[in-house]
Amino acid sequence: MEEMKRELADIIRAYHQKGWSPATSTNYSFRLASNPNVIVISKSGIDKSLFSSDDFMEVDLKGLALPAYAGIRSSAETLIHCKLYELFPEMMCIVHSHSVYSVLQSMKNQTSVELSGYEVLKGFEGICTHDTTVQVPVFDNTQDMPAFAEVLTRDKNRLTVPAFIMRQHGTYAWGRNLFEAKRHLETAEYLFEVDWKFSH
Amino acid sequence: MEEMKRELADIIRAYHQKGWSPATSTNYSFRLASNPNVIVISKSGIDKSLFSSDDFMEVDLKGLALPAYAGIRSSAETLIHCKLYELFPEMMCIVHSHSVYSVLQSMKNQTSVELSGYEVLKGFEGICTHDTTVQVPVFDNTQDMPAFAEVLTRDKNRLTVPAFIMRQHGTYAWGRNLFEAKRHLETAEYLFEVDWKFSH
Amino acid sequence: MEEMKRELADIIRAYHQKGWSPATSTNYSFRLASNPNVIVISKSGIDKSLFSSDDFMEVDLKGLALPAYAGIRSSAETLIHCKLYELFPEMMCIVHSHSVYSVLQSMKNQTSVELSGYEVLKGFEGICTHDTTVQVPVFDNTQDMPAFAEVLTRDKNRLTVPAFIMRQHGTYAWGRNLFEAKRHLETAEYLFEVDWKFSH
């Protein structure tokens, strides 16, 4: 677990440098196969340029802090993580970005971002050719996390690739491990950028 | 104080790398709660790619160098810092950028930059939802610092978020500590960039 | 060989930081003059932010893994490397990028990117003046590597500079050594960016 914390913390600081997590924004979590009922998630309000292994805490599948972390606030969006782990039980890691191009795409596209014909689409698990079209869903942003969790349940069938955008907010992506979640987020962000620049 | 100097110097060099402080431009300061009558501020003319703890000096609340620093020139904009600490006595740190998108916004918007509906607006202290609209004021640039300080006094009620832009110059942001000032500046700069790219 | 692996791995990680190789995408190879029948090539599916000397394997000129690497999968595009070494026997290194501007150029230009009058054109071996025009060919992307290798054979005469683009995929560049291949790729990518920004 300490190794995973260190690796994810390194990635979080790298994402800050890319401009994907300005100031204290964005949140991240993982689960260990040996104990999938515990979610290791970033604490709330940590400056992502300085994020370290010590800035994680543990919550249960309902998002409640484990006793060892009582009184510490996890990310405001903890329930999104809980819901994604519930909907996709094989998933073990969730990453997030507030990238500029994700936000721009969500301001232009009402319901989804359509991505077609790009080689890098193969970065999404299960896609073996560029000759395909993918819809990354865009959901309205909200501060009401239980309501948003219901939207995810209702629209699970729209999650045909492991990523979605919250409008004017950012991208969530997930995978069966940190490596895969990272690949999915970088794939989505790259495609959002190329696609935006092509039409502007 | 040495720890604060080191942390702020690290941030200044990182801002230079982002392109927010080309060459010797921009200035920074902080106060310690234990001695709020002393402003620790960046010396004038230091290359920000090399800024270190040694490149700070101390001035009083009127911007005059303390005896230990007699003869050393502080930033030309020292009076802006003095005025902000006077107007907002709880504030303990002021940061600045000459970011490209801040300058672009100030060339497009006569009196303020309107930002609406972004999740990252929550980076401004006191804002708890994306579902809001913020006006970041834009003031005309001037080399007459006493005159500019009067503008700030007169228009204090327009400073509804802890940041403003000087036209074709850059952004000032502040906070109750370095952590908060940094968060406010990164929040403003991120939003200026997204907002600019959306309409261009 | 270990020195070459280390140098190329350093470059691959630097390219990832530039955004040229999101996630596990892109592939790289070199040959040693002392043994030109062996191609040292990046393994498939390695995260390019973490690519190290250990992430290379050896294949023969037909792209088959040498016995010491039996069972390990090289890049899906290994046959492109094999074909380029066959067509240009003096070439000893091949590099690749999925840069945003390469992809954008390939979406705008059906058959080639025309670059004219730039000083940096001199980065292509054999070009001694900016006062020239170069056509970088754009080929359709495909997952059928034997078919693509045939396209390269057929259109070898269009490869008048040591680089081409696969549509919505990225740039390949090559050289007589790592130094030259790197120069050719950076030359192409720089020119694609400038040229794109000038007309948009």
Added chain:
Amino acid sequence: MEEMKRELADIIRAYHQKGWSPATSTNYSFRLASNPNVIVISKSGIDKSLFSSDDFMEVDLKGLALPAYAGIRSSAETLIHCKLYELFPEMMCIVHSHSVYSVLQSMKNQTSVELSGYEVLKGFEGICTHDTTVQVPVFDNTQDMPAFAEVLTRDKNRLTVPAFIMRQHGTYAWGRNLFEAKRHLETAEYLFEVDWKFSH
């Protein structure tokens, strides 16, 4: 001199990372006040991502290699350095970039880039207010260095700030020391970028 070489080499690698010196392009020099008849200049063909103190050589004021460096080729543009040191005898350092925005500006502006009202204009020595207008001259690119040196002599009066652009090539900037030359180049490049983005 070793200290100067090390500092300038650090800056060159940093400029490469910014994208200002793709591959082996760009060149740099300095003179020491103790021996202004010797120009310490970058050798030709060095990859700027790896540039080190060892990659400098010494030439005389006509650009000829000193005996200790006989047979080593200095930058193809050595004569530009010689001419600038002749025209501005107080200048001790010359830096160069092939930045994207410099090239873009030179493709849009026939004779000069006009920059007006920016705070960062104060980065140019002798400018004390943003309330001014500066013309950075744009000269046609050429491979004929003696001819270009004559253009500089003829148009010396147009060099009202310590920088110019060669068309589709890049920016030269200079100063009385490395610190000042660096400030002038970063000032010019920043302003080229802001000004380009404002009108596009």
